Amino acid sequence: MFDDNDFVCRHMQLTKADIIKVIRDKNISSFEVLQDETDIATICGSCVADIEEILEDEIAKREV
Ligand code: FES
Known part of the structure; x- marks a missing residue:
């Protein structure tokens, strides 16, 4: 998992x-x-899965 200040991309x-x-x-x-x-993710794309996970977490929080 990433901390807030870690580079994801x-x-x-x-x-x-x-x-x-x-x-x-x-x-x-x-x-x-x-x-x-x-x-985001337009150079190597290795960060895509991590970004999708962060996005999914945020969407899930909205629905609570
Ligand atoms: S780390 Fe995100 S495009 Fe390379």
């Missing part, structure tokens, strides 16, 4: 906290929209 220099902020601010529910907003 090293290529785009995005930490877990950065990603969560964008997801919450823009109420994002899909990976494609998140990618449009941030260009």
Whole structure:
């Protein structure tokens, strides 16, 4: 698991906290929209599974 200040996407220099902020601010529910907003995972793509997990966690929190 990542801490808030860990880079999840090293290529785009995005930490877990950065990603969560964008997801919450823009109420994002899909990976494609998140990618449009941030260009996340557009270089090597090795971060995709971790980003999807963070996004799913955030969506699940909304539904509580
Ligand atoms: S680590 Fe995210 S694109 Fe390479």
